[in-house]
Amino acid sequence: MKYRRVGNSGLKVSEIALGSWLTYGKTVQDQTAYDCIKRAYELGINFFDTANAYERGKAEEVLGEGLKAYPRSSYVVATKVFFPMGEGPNDRGLSRKHIIEQCDASLKRLGMDYIDLYQCHRFDPEVPMEETLYALDDLVRQGKVLYTGVSEWSAAQIEQAAGIRKEHKLRPLISNQPIYNMLERYIEDEIIDVSHKNGMSQIVFSPLAQGVLTGKYKPNSEKPVDSRAANDTTNFVINSYFQNDVLECVQRLNTLASEMDLTLSQLSLAWILSHQEISSAIIGASRPSQVEENVKAVDVVLTDDVLSEIEVILEEVKDFSPAR
Numbered sequence: 001m002k003y004r005r006v007g008n009s010g011l012k013v014s015e016i017a018l019g020s021w022l023t024y025g026k027t028v029q030d031q032t033a034y035d036c037i038k039r040a041y042e043l044g045i046n047f048f049d050t051a052n053a054y055e056r057g058k059a060e061e062v063l064g065e066g067l068k069a070y071p072r073s074s075y076v077v078a079t080k081v082f083f084p085m086g087e088g089p090n091d092r093g094l095s096r097k098h099i100i101e102q103c104d105a106s107l108k109r110l111g112m113d114y115i116d117l118y119q120c121h122r123f124d125p126e127v128p129m130e131e132t133l134y135a136l137d138d139l140v141r142q143g144k145v146l147y148t149g150v151s152e153w154s155a156a157q158i159e160q161a162a163g164i165r166k167e168h169k170l171r172p173l174i175s176n177q178p179i180y181n182m183l184e185r186y187i188e189d190e191i192i193d194v195s196h197k198n199g200m201s202q203i204v205f206s207p208l209a210q211g212v213l214t215g216k217y218k219p220n221s222e223k224p225v226d227s228r229a230a231n232d233t234t235n236f237v238i239n240s241y242f243q244n245d246v247l248e249c250v251q252r253l254n255t256l257a258s259e260m261d262l263t264l265s266q267l268s269l270a271w272i273l274s275h276q277e278i279s280s281a282i283i284g285a286s287r288p289s290q291v292e293e294n295v296k297a298v299d300v301v302l303t304d305d306v307l308s309e310i311e312v313i314l315e316e317v318k319d320f321s322p323a324r
Contacts, residue, residue, distance in 0.1 A: 001044025002298045004279045007174035008199035011116070011147055013076050015273055015298045017047035018291065019205060019282040024050075025058030028286045030065075037066035039288035043295045047076045049177075049203070049282050051121055052102050053083035057109045064110035072112065078177075078203070079106050080151060082121035094124035096135040103139055118145040119177055123157050130164055137170045149175030149200070155190035162198040172199050175279065180204035181213060182253065182268055182310070183246060183320055192277045207272050207281040208265055210238035212246070215254035215264040219247040240322035249317045256309060262300060269297035271310060 003012040018040040024033040037048070048067065050059045060079060067075060081102045084092040092098060106115060118139060120132065139145040150158070150173060158176060165172055176195050178187045180202065192202060208214055241247075250264070257267040272281045285291045302310075 001046075001295065003046070005201075006117070006147070006149075006203070006279045007195075007201045008172065009147055009174040011076065011174065013047035013203075013280045014045045015280055016045055016269065016295055017049050017078075017203070017280045017282040018045055019049040019284050020054055020059040020063055021049075021051070021205065021284060022054075023059075023284050023286055024062040025055035030062055032287065033062050034066045035288050036285045036291055037063070038069075040285070040291050040295075041067075041070060041075070043291065045291070045295070046074065047078070047280055049078045049205075051080035051083075052085055052106050052109075053080070053121065056085060057105070060106055060109040064112060068111065076116040077110065077112065078117035078119060078149075079110070079115055080119045080121035080177075081106075082124065094120055094127045094132040094135075096131050099132065099135040100139070103144055107144065114143060115145050117147045117149055117175065119149040119151050119175070120153070121151050123150070123153050129157075129161060130168070133161060133164055133170050134168075136173075140171050147174050149173050149177065149203070151177035152179070155194040158191070158194050158198060158200065174200055175203050176200055177203045177205060177282075179206045180272065180278070181207050181209045182271060182314055183209050183212070183241065183249075183317060184322065192275075196277055201279040202275075202277055203280050203282065204272060204278055205282045207283065208268055209241055212238065212241040212250060213253070213264055213268040215250060215257075217242070217247055217250070219244045219251065243320070246317050246320055249313060252313045253310070256306075256313070260306070263293060265294055266297040266300055267302075267310075269294055270300035270302055271307070273297065274302050274307065 002015050004015055005012055048063055050063045052060060081099055082094060085102060090097050136148040153176060161173060180187055254264045257264045269281055272278055283294045
């Protein structure tokens, strides 16, 4: 495994992280989740990502149980706050009340004394940003949180937060967690540069486009019955990729990967890791063998010629915009 710093902080995380969105506490049995976490740890993954909203806390419980066997100092846990955790008017968002209460709730579910990286899961237009940033800063002062970040914030929102932080001498945000893969590249327009300028790096989710960039989905073909796309509880994201031109492009990428004696998953992850502004790519895994396959991407070095060839293939879907 290889490790990278997160933003301008001293925190180092594995280039591949294990996430729990749409998997742990939901479609994957707990014991299988524990097996995946164990294998990830054995392979050098020290970064585990979750969120309070993933199955209303169940994913945090599963992750915490799976990590109990290991020294707390040997791994990094990231979780998030924003989405509804109840029916009340204060059970959501980025108010001071919700942030403080949900941090305590996440710590209890994880069975931990502190959270390494606490992230605003989305931007909240209903709450003054100063209120949100002061609440995060107070959690760091209290030792409940070590570092803070955001997820899917715009360049303007990141810039605004940096200005407030500097004005009030608050601790910095160190990361942004956006969706990023070969097919969805919106962060290249502004967000990567603005984040870098303000000492933040990217921790990206859906690096394999919810499994589309494994090559298992073919154009003009039925979805495999055991796949995420065929599961009504998880297909709301992945279905947006199902356009024939996109799937045809993916098959060309798959051919290139085969010529390099790689799986498409490994090529896709290696392409992401070729961008130094990215600290880690969060994978999902429903069995340990997927973790083993994906981890091999950290040793793949893509030449300039290969990167150029990838860009030529992707040019055909440069205007792709998935429905969300």
